[in-house]
Amino acid sequence: MAAAAQLSDEARENLPTHVAVIMDGNGRWAKERRLPRVEGHRRGVESVRAIVRACGEVGVKYLTLYAFSVENWNRPKDEVDTLMKYLARFLKSEIAELNKSNVRLEVIGQIYRLPEFVQKQLKKTQAELATNNGLTLTLALSYGGRTEIVEATRAIAAKVKAGVIDPAEIDEQVIHQHLYTHNQPDPDLLIRTSGEMRISNFLLWQISYAELVVTQTLWPDFRKPDFFAALEEYTRRHRRFGGL
Numbered sequence: 001m002a003a004a005a006q007l008s009d010e011a012r013e014n015l016p017t018h019v020a021v022i023m024d025g026n027g028r029w030a031k032e033r034r035l036p037r038v039e040g041h042r043r044g045v046e047s048v049r050a051i052v053r054a055c056g057e058v059g060v061k062y063l064t065l066y067a068f069s070v071e072n073w074n075r076p077k078d079e080v081d082t083l084m085k086y087l088a089r090f091l092k093s094e095i096a097e098l099n100k101s102n103v104r105l106e107v108i109g110q111i112y113r114l115p116e117f118v119q120k121q122l123k124k125t126q127a128e129l130a131t132n133n134g135l136t137l138t139l140a141l142s143y144g145g146r147t148e149i150v151e152a153t154r155a156i157a158a159k160v161k162a163g164v165i166d167p168a169e170i171d172e173q174v175i176h177q178h179l180y181t182h183n184q185p186d187p188d189l190l191i192r193t194s195g196e197m198r199i200s201n202f203l204l205w206q207i208s209y210a211e212l213v214v215t216q217t218l219w220p221d222f223r224k225p226d227f228f229a230a231l232e233e234y235t236r237r238h239r240r241f242g243g244l
Helices: 008-013 026-032 037-058 070-074 075-095 095-100 114-127 145-161 173-176 224-236
Strands: 019-024 062-069 104-108 136-143 189-192 212-215
Touching: 008 224, 026 037, 037 062, 037 075, 037 224, 062 070, 062 075, 070 075, 070 136, 075 095, 075 114, 095 114, 104 114, 136 145, 145 173, 189 224, 212 224
Parallel strands: 019 062, 019 189, 062 136, 104 136, 189 212
Antiparallel strands: none
């Protein structure tokens, strides 16, 4: 998929409302350059900044980034600790630019599992950006799609037990209302970097009808032209939603 330096008029007229990204390839990027894995994560932060800017430039309304999965807790403690430090630093250092770009921040996942210093910075950053009404940037942190569905099921079951919901009333909308993303539209486009052909437990319910674009580009090298190329590919798709 060739990178697009500029976005075509057709793509601008048919933008996805919600783009989700599986940011993959930080470790591989570092390994190829004989650098520590954490250097790949540091460089990956620059890609986040570039794609947030690109979304604001063209008018994408929602951007969800798979930043840290529940499975990532199994990585070496030193790497996890460094990732958490980078995350807190990003959340603090980007406030001014995100405010300037009218970006609002949301988070999904088991946030209570994050270190206290990260949780505190998350709250501060969200509060600083709360009145913005441009791009909604959502970070999936300590997130797992199956975990999300399990937690939604438990919440619904508790309401059934309490007599608040009749089992016969449970439909897709009821389930949607109990997901982490209940206040957002489902993604129209899912981008995965690094060429891996899998979903990796990300937004399993929400991406049922999302268009998938996989690029060989590793996340630390993913920039605006790569993002625009994905948007151009999305424009060429004919979304049928099960129909003709």
